[in-house]
Amino acid sequence: MYYFDPHIHMVSRTTDDYETLAKMGCVGMSEPAFWAGFDRGSAESFADYFRQLTQFEPTRAAQYRVQHYTWLCINAKEAEDVKLSREVLSLIPEFLDKPGVLGIGEIGLNKNTKNEATVFLDHLELAASLQQQILIHTPHLEDKFQGTKMILDMLCDDQRLDHHRVLVDHVEEHTIRDVLENGFWAGMTLYPVSKCTPARAADMVELYGPERLMVNSAGDWGPSKPTAVPDFILEMRRRGHPESLIRKIVYENPLEFFRQSKGFDFTPPEIVLPAEIKNES
Amino acid sequence: MDVSPNAPRMMPAEAVLDREYLEIRAKLLEVAASFDRLERGDGSVDSDPRMQQFRDAMQMILNSTGNRAEQLQLIFSRSYAADWRRTFQLSSP
Known part of the structure; x- marks a missing residue:
């Protein structure tokens, strides 16, 4: 089955991972900007990172016929530094028209502080003023419930935002209902210990249905599994769910959401491009 | 338990139990062993x-x-x- 991983940090993965993902049916992915595992010292570091996301990673992915898309922001953890965050935010507009850029993300909260909320609101301002889609990071573990509620408060307060153009990621059992009932898309992250397992993600599909729901691996530099989406596919099959339902969650839903971004120029894998026909003849 | 009207059909409970019995048993055993470990530790x-x-x-x-x-x-x-x-x-x- 073809699938699309809507949230994976390939800058942290090897080229072998691209090959493995392609062999397992991954035909597309979106990579939000995130924390590198250490705090960067200047806005220039982010400019280099944005070039990596918009130039280098799509090229590396294309070698395995994986179509790579990206989102830009300063992540919640480094957003504690408001001055640096505002310098980084000023860099983003020049990258938004690059091919494959889908919008602003992954923005959100980490420890639910005032500074994080301030920078989150700055990102919403940028997204609303430039009509960008938004991808949201929700906090981990004990901070998730409180932080997700605060994020939804800020999103719902802003009357300019179209909720169908916002993906709230890392939902779990105690946050998914609020996200879906407010009209947002929801992402379930399959990640060891701190987020969700394939079985629990399948449970949430069985409780809430497949509408506006996606699964992702969030594969990154930490303990994580970039092939987690195929694990979810297998779990759903073992429970006897139809292929059409699984395909909707792992392929059709991501495409439906991403197609709302003008930067999403996806070629379905079934379509053979003219250049390829020419090469084969 | 509230289930969305759009939710897909579930496996029968008996089938879920057959499939997950050993898995649940193993998870409970891990929890029990963890509590034993906490009790055996100093302090x-x-x-x-x-x-x-x-x-x-x-x-x-x-x-x-x-x-x-x-x-x-x-x-x-x-x-x-x-x-x-x-x-x-x-x-x-």
Whole structure:
């Protein structure tokens, strides 16, 4: 089955991972900007990172016929530094028209502080003023419930935002209902210990249905599994769910959401491009 | 337990039990062994608030019907205060 991983940090993965993902049916992915595992010292570091996301990673992915898309922001953890965050935010507009850029993300909260909320609101301002889609990071573990509620408060307060153009990621059992009932898309992250397992993600599909729901691996530099989406596919099959339902969650839903971004120029894998026909003849 | 009208059909309970019996048994065994390990360790963590969270979680699993995963998540979550904006002195756009 073809699938699309809507949230994976390939800058942290090897080229072998691209090959493995392609062999397992991954035909597309979106990579939000995130924390590198250490705090960067200047806005220039982010400019280099944005070039990596918009130039280098799509090229590396294309070698395995994986179509790579990206989102830009300063992540919640480094957003504690408001001055640096505002310098980084000023860099983003020049990258938004690059091919494959889908919008602003992954923005959100980490420890639910005032500074994080301030920078989150700055990102919403940028997204609303430039009509960008938004991808949201929700906090981990004990901070998730409180932080997700605060994020939804800020999103719902802003009357300019179209909720169908916002993906709230890392939902779990105690946050998914609020996200879906407010009209947002929801992402379930399959990640060891701190987020969700394939079985629990399948449970949430069985409780809430497949509408506006996606699964992702969030594969990154930490303990994580970039092939987690195929694990979810297998779990759903073992429970006897139809292929059409699984395909909707792992392929059709991501495409439906991403197609709302003008930067999403996806070629379905079934379509053979003219250049390829020419090469084969 | 509330299930969305759009939710797909589930496996029969008997089939779920057949499939997951050994898995659930193994998970319970891991929890039991973890508590033994905590007890064998030097000192005591009985008064640590995290131990109370574990006790609350196990009571809830035994006593509740439905939405156990959601309730367990809430036991391990910080509470939400709706007036957080006022605390932070942040205004809406």
